[in-house]
Amino acid sequence: SFFRLITIHLILQMAAEAMGDREAISAGDQRLTYAQLDHAARRVASRLQPGQRLAYLAENSPVMPAAIFGAALAGTPFVPINYRLAAEQVDALMARVAPALLISETAKPYADIDRISLADVATGTAMEGEAPDEKGGIAIELFTSGTTGEPKSAILRHSNLMAYIFGSVEFMSAGEEEASLVTVPPYHIAGISAVLSSTYAGRRMVQLPNFSPQGWIDLAQKEAVTHAFVVPTMLQHIVEHVGTNGGTLDLPNLRALSYGGGKMPLPVIEKAIELLPHVNFTNAYGLTETSSTICLLGPDAHRDAMASSDAHIRRRLGSVGQALPAIELQIRSEDGPVCAADEVGLVYVRGEQVGGEYKGIGSQLDDEGWFPTKDVGFVDSEGYLFLDGRADDVIVRGGENISPGEVEDVLLGHDGVKEVAVVAVPDQEWGEAVGAAIVCAGIAPGVAELCDLVRDKLRSSRVPAKIIFMDELPYNETGKLLRRVVRDQLAGQ
Incomplete structure (x- = not known):
């Protein structure tokens, strides 16, 4: 596969060459163009010693995208750590990451880990040249938010992430005025994919490290945000906040609002569509192990479902939509056979963006390349996927x-x-x-x-x-x- 020969640094390289003067990131008073972001990534890469992975234990900041691309340029995995974990949980993960270079303001010393602060990344020499041909090398390691037991370390290769980006985003497709509000933390797959897809499209990333409904609304207004992604609880808080503060949401620049990461209560999405009738809503379903999104319920499907009196079409507002063109989807019964339409079973997916692999455990793909998502659901006659929770639940x-x-x-x-x-x-x-x-x-x-x-x-x-x-x-x-x-x-x- 073509994707096996390139790294995700190519995304930034293309952006820096084609639109270097365009603003890439705004975070408070900090502004970076794509050329400056590439330079920052090269400074990060120059700090890495052979054999070190790059760990990141901090909130969203302009250093986070530089770290993702810098690790790729140096030919080593980027490993973001959940900064909200308890100290002993962080200690346990750091022991698994070593040897590494850690970017953090707050971390204590660890064995086999060199630490630099976010400010340190702004200085030093920049690595020249291009990223190594990876031939399937590891780009990202993400610790899953394991609700039971020790978190698993999900592996995403450059080939998985590039297949996702090339299959779902068009290069330089964003206008210069477009800006995407990023509230998802760095250690979440949606936070990683936001960086990759925004950079490839040429859409400015507006970073909000700590979410609050009013903070989100204020920043969206101030930065003339056109695109945003929220998890269901965030949208619920925004809708409730607006309800208790006059009942209107003044976001004239907002064009597209995507949501995912959990089940969206129907009253919340219905109210949001009512508050923002000019906005295109998209429900994105994906997993860490699938390099982010594998199914989309797009704006037209939202509008059709809202306008329809047909219960079959109306219920699609509660679905996660249809599989992306590059993704195959199957519902299987517990003993193996593929289910008929509307029959509940286990969700399996297949495609080049699907990693389905864990460090120390290996690939979870079956002989034909199918990944068991461990989600339960059914597909209707038109290919809309409805999720019914986790198999464990x-x-x-x-x-x-x-x-x-x-x-x-x-x-x-x-x-x-x-x-x-x-x-x-x-x-x-x-x-x-x-x-x-x-x-x-x-x-x-x-x-x-x-x-x-x-x-x-x-x-x-x-x-x-x-x-x-x-x-x-x-x-x-x-x-x-x-x-x-x-x-x-x-x-x-």
């Missing part, structure tokens, strides 16, 4: 598999339910039963009323054996629902 009640998603959707249909998380709770008779944690919209509905709703819409085996009410559901900072925390809460009641 399935509730097994007396041998019957129950998807949390189907129960959640029914409960969310009640006007008094704002958010819901359905998980397995221990049951002496059935092994597991359905438990539900509910965040109310206004007055709390009665438990019996909610149980009746599930019984009427589904069947008695799906009725929650236990319901608790919470002020808010637990999410991590990238918008993933922490079901294990909900399980613990329910078990403790």
